[in-house]
Amino acid sequence: MMEAMNEQPLAGGHLTDEVVRVGSTVRRTRGPHSTYVASLLGYLESVGYSFAPRYLGIDEAGRDIFTYIPGSISDHPRQRACGAAKLGARMLRDLHDITAGHPLADGEECITHGDAGSTNTLFQDGYPVAFIDWDFAGPGNRIDDVAYMAWSWCIYPVDQIPISQQADQVREVRYGYGHPWVEELVHAMVGQQTALIAEESVHLTDLALPAARRDQARHAIEWATACREIVNRHT
Numbered sequence: 001m002m003e004a005m006n007e008q009p010l011a012g013g014h015l016t017d018e019v020v021r022v023g024s025t026v027r028r029t030r031g032p033h034s035t036y037v038a039s040l041l042g043y044l045e046s047v048g049y050s051f052a053p054r055y056l057g058i059d060e061a062g063r064d065i066f067t068y069i070p071g072s073i074s075d076h077p078r079q080r081a082c083g084a085a086k087l088g089a090r091m092l093r094d095l096h097d098i099t100a101g102h103p104l105a106d107g108e109e110c111i112t113h114g115d116a117g118s119t120n121t122l123f124q125d126g127y128p129v130a131f132i133d134w135d136f137a138g139p140g141n142r143i144d145d146v147a148y149m150a151w152s153w154c155i156y157p158v159d160q161i162p163i164s165q166q167a168d169q170v171r172e173v174r175y176g177y178g179h180p181w182v183e184e185l186v187h188a189m190v191g192q193q194t195a196l197i198a199e200e201s202v203h204l205t206d207l208a209l210p211a212a213r214r215d216q217a218r219h220a221i222e223w224a225t226a227c228r229e230i231v232n233r234h235t
Contacts (some may be wrong), residue, residue: 018063025056027063034064037134040104040111041066047098051091051130069130071122077154077161077169080118081126085153085169088128089176092116092149095131096142108139116145117152146177147188155189157226163234186235193228197221 007020007027017029041055056065074080092113099111113120114136122130154169174185181188203209203217 021068024068026053026066026068027059027061028066030058030062030064031135033135033137036104037137038064040099040134040137043102043104044095044098049094049098051094051128052134053130053132069122069132071124071129073121074118074123076159077156077165079126080123080128083172084123084127085172086176088116088118088121088153089146089149089173090178091128091131092145093177096145104139106139109141110139111137112140112142112145113137114140114145114148116149119152142179143181143184143188144192146173146179146181147185148192149173150185151189151192151227151231155227155230157223157230163230166230167234186231189231190228193224193231196224197228200224 007022010019010021010026017031019026019028021027038055041052044052045054053066053069056067059065077085095113096110099105100109102111105111113131113134115133116131120131120133121128122132150170150173154166154173156166170185170189174181200217200220204214204221206214209217
């Protein structure tokens with residue numbers, strides 16, 4: 001009972017998730033991907049990957065337990081320090097390198113985070129320190145993970161950020177990752193945007209979902225569509 005009184009709600013996760021801080025831990029509703037995430041985070045801990053929370057087990061309420069990492073998320077480049085995108089890409093490269101060939105990668109290139117946007121990254125003093133929310137982690141291709149990061153960290157259809165600055169940020173992600181992709185990365189960004197639009201269009205029309213989830217889908221479609229237009233127009 002005392003522990004429950006000290007629970008502090010945290011933002012993040014899906015609309016139906018419960019995410020709370022309890023002391024030096026984070027507790028979150030278990031889902032169908034929990035077992036995979038537990039195995040992955042356990043492996044990352046074993047090899048010294050420091051850019052992810054540690055998985056600590058299941059609490060008495062049946063929730064997953066993770067270590068709490070201080071920091072804040074970012075939803076705008078001005079909230080990040082110079083070089084933050086380069087460092088974030090390096091963190092992603094390390095993840096891909098240490099999971100390449102692992103059984104959890106199931107024959108694919110590596111394990112991808114699957115949702116490595118700046119709102120799933122913790123920052124301290126403007127610099128990224130850890131990826132959180134590993135629900136979409138799984139076997140995949142490096143370029144798709146990098147493309148999603150480049151898109152979600154760098155492309156902004158509002159706020160009047162000059163296209164040249166957005167392009168510089170995309171290049172910073174590419175340089176940080178250390179791969180000579182150019183046109184391939186642009187095509188992969190458009191592919192990620194198109195895939196999200198298709199996925200969220202299904203959710204938008206699913207009347208079995210809560211209205212809040214369908215509204216979330218609508219905003220995601222609008223965002224991805226506007227970003228795709230920017231990329232297509234300026235490449």
